[in-house]
Amino acid sequence: MFRQETNDSGKLGVWQPMYRDSDYTFTRYLSAKKTVDDRALNRRVWDRLKQELSSCYSGNRIKILEIGAGIGTMLERSLEWDLFGCSEYTALDAMPENISEAQSRVPTWASCLSYSIDDLGRNRFRLRHSHRDIMVRLETADIFEFMDSDLSDTPWDLLIANAFLDLVDVPSTLPKLLALLKPGGLFYFTINFDGGTIFQPDIDPQLDTHIKALYHRTMDCRIVAGKSSGDSRTGRHFFEHVRCSGAELLDAGSSDWIVFAGPDGYPADEAFFLHFIVHTVGSALAGHPDLDSKRLAEWIRYRHAQIDNGTLVYIAHQMDFLGRYKGVART
Numbered sequence: 001m002f003r004q005e006t007n008d009s010g011k012l013g014v015w016q017p018m019y020r021d022s023d024y025t026f027t028r029y030l031s032a033k034k035t036v037d038d039r040a041l042n043r044r045v046w047d048r049l050k051q052e053l054s055s056c057y058s059g060n061r062i063k064i065l066e067i068g069a070g071i072g073t074m075l076e077r078s079l080e081w082d083l084f085g086c087s088e089y090t091a092l093d094a095m096p097e098n099i100s101e102a103q104s105r106v107p108t109w110a111s112c113l114s115y116s117i118d119d120l121g122r123n124r125f126r127l128r129h130s131h132r133d134i135m136v137r138l139e140t141a142d143i144f145e146f147m148d149s150d151l152s153d154t155p156w157d158l159l160i161a162n163a164f165l166d167l168v169d170v171p172s173t174l175p176k177l178l179a180l181l182k183p184g185g186l187f188y189f190t191i192n193f194d195g196g197t198i199f200q201p202d203i204d205p206q207l208d209t210h211i212k213a214l215y216h217r218t219m220d221c222r223i224v225a226g227k228s229s230g231d232s233r234t235g236r237h238f239f240e241h242v243r244c245s246g247a248e249l250l251d252a253g254s255s256d257w258i259v260f261a262g263p264d265g266y267p268a269d270e271a272f273f274l275h276f277i278v279h280t281v282g283s284a285l286a287g288h289p290d291l292d293s294k295r296l297a298e299w300i301r302y303r304h305a306q307i308d309n310g311t312l313v314y315i316a317h318q319m320d321f322l323g324r325y326k327g328v329a330r331t
C-alpha cells in the first residue's frame, strides 16, 4: 500500500519501534511538549498579558490559579520569560503523577534560574530572586471538585489553562471557571486545539484524511464522568462561548505546533513528542469499526519510521486567548 522507504534501520519492513507501550509516559510527553509550546505560544497575546499584569498589579502580589497544570511547565516558562513579579501561584492537576513530577522539577529549574528555594512542605515552595517572591502551591485536584470546595473561595486575579480547555465541555465549564476570578480578573487560555492536524509527507492522502477525521471525532465524542468533554474545534468556538459568558476578549492569536527536524534532527525531546502523538492516534483509533486495523497499523508504523528518519513534519492548529472577567464580586 505505501511506498517503501529506507531509514536508519533499513527498509520499513524491518523497522522496529523505538519505544514500548510502557515508555509512553504522560509526564515525559508533557516535558517534551515544553519546547514545542515555547515556539507555539502566541507572543502578541503573551505580551498583552504581561502588559496587563504590570499595569493592573504593579507592586501587588498577584493570585494565580493554573488548572490542568500538568508537570508545571507553564510556571517554569512564566519565570523564564519574566511574566510577573510577586505572586501566589497555585498549579492544580488531576493526575497525582504530574504533581509529583512538578514537585521534583521545581527545585531543579528554580535553582537553574538562580532562585533561592524554601521547601515549605506539603507541595509548597517559596522562590525568591531579586524583586521576585513567589509562593508556589502544587495541588492534585480535579477542577470540578476544586470549584465546589473551600479552596476556591478566595477569588483569583489570573486564571491560566494551557492545552486544557479542549478537554472539557467549554459552554458549561467556562462560566464556572470565570466565576473563580475577581471582577476584572484575567484569563489566559492557550494552546486550544482548532481542528487542524497535518502530517507531512502524505502517505496515502485518502487514508491520511480519513484517519485525521476519525481522530478528531474521538475528541468530539469524548465522555468523562458521564459528561461530554471535548471539542476538536475549541479554538473557533471559543469566541462565541466568551461572548455568551459576558467576559471581554482582549486578544486572540494562533499558537500552532510546528514540529520538524533540522540538520541535527528534531530539537530537544521532540522526536519523543512526535512518537507520543502518533501512538496516541493509534490508541484512539484501535478497533475503530470504520478503519481496517491492518491499514491503521501500517500507517502508524510508517509515521513512526518517518520520525526515526527525520522526515515527519507535524502541524496542529491551535489558538490562544486573553480576556477579562467582568462579573460581580462573590459574597
Ligand SMILES: C[S@@+](CC[C@H](N)C(=O)[O-])C[C@H]1O[C@@H](n2cnc3c(N)ncnc32)[C@H](O)[C@@H]1O
Pocket: 030, 033, 067, 068, 069, 070, 071, 072, 073, 074, 092, 093, 094, 095, 098, 141, 142, 143, 144, 161, 162, 163, 164, 167
Ligand atoms: C494536555 S495536558 C496539559 C498539561 C499542561 N497544561 C501542559 O500544557 O503541559 C492536560 C492536563 O489537564 C489535566 N486535567 C484533565 N482534566 C482535569 C480536571 N478535570 N481537573 C484537573 N486537571 C485535569 C490532565 O491531568 C493533564 O495534565
